[in-house]
Amino acid sequence: MSERVRVLVVDDSALMRKLIPQILSRDPDIEVVGTAMDGAFALKKIEELRPDVVTLDLEMPRMDGMETLRLIMRQMPTPVILFSTHSTDGAYSTFKALALGALDFVAKPKDAAAGHLDAIADHLIQKVKIAKRAGGRRLPNPAVPEAPPVRKKTVRSPAPATRIIAIGISTGGPNALQYVLSQLPADFTASIVVVQHMPEGFTEMFARRLDECCALDVHEAKSGDLLLAGRVLICPGNRHIMVRRMQRGEMAVLTDAPPINGHRPSADVLFHSVAQEFGPRTVGILMTGMGEDGAEGLGAIRAAGGLTIAQSEDTCVVSGMPRAAILKGYATKILPLESLGPFLATHFASDWSPEKAEKPERTDRVERNEEKERRDRTAGAEKKESTPVSSSRS
Numbered sequence: 001m002s003e004r005v006r007v008l009v010v011d012d013s014a015l016m017r018k019l020i021p022q023i024l025s026r027d028p029d030i031e032v033v034g035t036a037m038d039g040a041f042a043l044k045k046i047e048e049l050r051p052d053v054v055t056l057d058l059e060m061p062r063m064d065g066m067e068t069l070r071l072i073m074r075q076m077p078t079p080v081i082l083f084s085t086h087s088t089d090g091a092y093s094t095f096k097a098l099a100l101g102a103l104d105f106v107a108k109p110k111d112a113a114a115g116h117l118d119a120i121a122d123h124l125i126q127k128v129k130i131a132k133r134a135g136g137r138r139l140p141n142p143a144v145p146e147a148p149p150v151r152k153k154t155v156r157s158p159a160p161a162t163r164i165i166a167i168g169i170s171t172g173g174p175n176a177l178q179y180v181l182s183q184l185p186a187d188f189t190a191s192i193v194v195v196q197h198m199p200e201g202f203t204e205m206f207a208r209r210l211d212e213c214c215a216l217d218v219h220e221a222k223s224g225d226l227l228l229a230g231r232v233l234i235c236p237g238n239r240h241i242m243v244r245r246m247q248r249g250e251m252a253v254l255t256d257a258p259p260i261n262g263h264r265p266s267a268d269v270l271f272h273s274v275a276q277e278f279g280p281r282t283v284g285i286l287m288t289g290m291g292e293d294g295a296e297g298l299g300a301i302r303a304a305g306g307l308t309i310a311q312s313e314d315t316c317v318v319s320g321m322p323r324a325a326i327l328k329g330y331a332t333k334i335l336p337l338e339s340l341g342p343f344l345a346t347h348f349a350s351d352w353s354p355e356k357a358e359k360p361e362r363t364d365r366v367e368r369n370e371e372k373e374r375r376d377r378t379a380g381a382e383k384k385e386s387t388p389v390s391s392s393r394s
Contacts, residue, residue, distance in 0.1 A: 004031040005132040008051040010068070011035070012060040023121045027207025039063030039071070046076055051133045055124075056102070057083045058093050062271065066097060079131035081124070083108050084202075089282060091205035098174045103131050103317065105197040116238055130171060130290055132368025134317050146260040159229040160250065163281050163348060164243065166274045168267025168297070170197040176204060176337055177287070183233065183341030186215040187350035190283070191227035193241060193252060193274070195265045199238040199307035200237035207234040207393065223254045235265040242273035250277075255296075260329070261293040271297025275304040282306030285340070286325050287387060288316035293322035302330050312336045 004111055009020045009032060021032040033049045036042035041065045046054065054072065058065035065082070072078055082105035084094040094105050104127050109119050117124075168176055173196045181192075197312035198206060202222045210232065211218035219225075221241055227250040235241035238254045260266035267286065274282045284301035286294045288311060302308045308320035310331035315338070325331045335343055 002012075004029055004050045005129055006031050006033045006049070007128055008033060008042065008045055008049060009035045010039070010054060010065075011057040011203065012037055013057070015339045016057065016083075019117050020124075022127065023117055023124060026121065027125045027129070030125065035374045036074035039065065039068030042068055043071055043075070046072065046078060051078065051340060051362060052136050053128050054078050054080045055128070056080050056081060058090070058097060058326045059085065062362060065094065066100070069097055069100050071101060071325075077101070079103045079134060081106060081127050081131055082108055082253045091202045092209075094202065095174060095206060095209050102126075103134060104171055107202065124289075127171075130318055134171075137190070158226070159189075161227050161229045161231075163190040163283055163342070164227055164250070164274050164281040165285065165348070166192050166267075166270050166301070167194045167287060168271065168289070168294035168321065169194065169283045169287040170291070170318070170321060171292070172288035173197070176311075176317075179337065180341045180344070181210055181214040181216060181218070184214060184216055185349050186230065186343050188216060188228045188345070188348055189350055190344075190348040191229060191250075192216070192232040193221070193227070193235070193243065194232065195235045195267045195270050195294075197263055197265070197293070198237050200239075203234050203237045206207055207232075210234070215248060221252045221254065221338075223252065225252045227251060242269060242271045242275050244273075245277055255256060261291065263293050267294030268297040272300050275300040276305075278306070280305035283309065285311070285345075286307045286322045286331070287311040287337075287340075288318055291320050294321055295328055296328060298325045299330040300372035302332060308334060309333045309335055309340070311340065389390075 007024055007030060009017055011017050011020065017035040017037065021035065024030045024032050033051055034045050036045045038060045053078060056065050056069060070082060072172040080102040082094060082097055082102050084090045084105045085108050097341050106120050106124050106127060109117065177194065177196065180256050196203070196206065207218050212381060216230050218232040218234065220236055225233055227243060233252050236254065240257050242253045242255060244251055244253050260268050271284050282299045282301050282304065286298055298308045308331050310325050313319035313333050315336045316322060326334060
């Protein structure tokens with residue numbers, strides 16, 4: 001890194017204001033330029049010090065982390081990494097804060113109050129450095145609402161999925177995934193399985209939040225869950241997810257196998273599984289995220305005859321995962337974030353047909369132009385037939 005990452009640490013705990021800078025100072029590319037004990041002090045320090053990244057505790061007296069985040073994003077937009085507690089309330093607040101504009105979060109260890117932060121040290125350093133690189137990037141989609149509207153679900157009979165869509169996603173994923181899923185119709189005919197890199201204890205609340213904002217049935221996956229049309233399964237944190245065709249039906253299977261690419265869950269595990277079980281019926285999608293998890297698995301899906309899609313780099317918060325697949329030649333399509341939902345809705349709603357899938361690039365404008373050309377040719381032929389043949393004079 002050419003310049004050190006300048007960090008402001010915001011936490012009401014004096015112990016945390018001591019330990020977090022000590023952890024970050026282990027990396028020579030990071031400089032802690034200041035600390036603040038609550039939101040009011042933080043806003044003054046941000047204006048004075050202009051840090052590259054802010055680490056923010058959500059639970060603070062006076063001005064809490066949520067209100068502080070709102071004011072940071074409104075007055076002086078700065079990449080924010082959240083510190084979140086392992087609790088239902090903590091998870092809910094975390095996803096609310098991500099919708100407000102926080103870039104990512106780190107889950108506090110349950111014994112953090114005793115000063116045990118070594119378990120998250122590497123993750124924190126890594127996320128702070130990523131936040132600096134992603135700092136100037138603004139996604140083209142409209143802001144995700146802080147409190148998603150509750151959608152009335154359409155009651156539908158369980159039906160087998162026409163396709164299995166596997167999604168791998170990481171940093172920037174919660175908002176991006178919510179944006180895509182909210183555009184899919186209730187009559188969606190595919191089943192979606194998602195690997196989102198996220199700590200254990202947060203994926204259940206994440207699935208609930210997604211379920212509130214879209215017409216599909218979203219929940220945290222359990223072994224034996226059937227892959228049904230219109231169903232979205234979110235892999236639990238700290239587990240792998242695979243798929244199997246069994247006598248009872250096509251289903252998800254969770255495992256505790258070792259991490260792959262440093263991740264559990266791993267997109268590569270899911271992608272290799274769907275490629276092996278479903279081949280041409282598979283759609284693999286790699287979205288925003290750091291590293292290369294999922295790239296080789298996307299290659300396996302393509303080799304098995306499935307459709308492979310990478311989110312365009314310019315619409316990712318961090319483009320590492322899709323970029324790795326693109327550079328290896330594994331992505332058959334590269335789509336911006338705002339086009340992913342409409343593409344899936346067009347091809348996998350109830351009126352989907354194989355003929356449409358083979359001509360995905362045809363647009364309404366192209367079809368209108370072709371229709372106009374046909375009408376012009378017909379009119380020209382009719383005019384030619386109606387023109388009298390002149391007789392020659394002797």
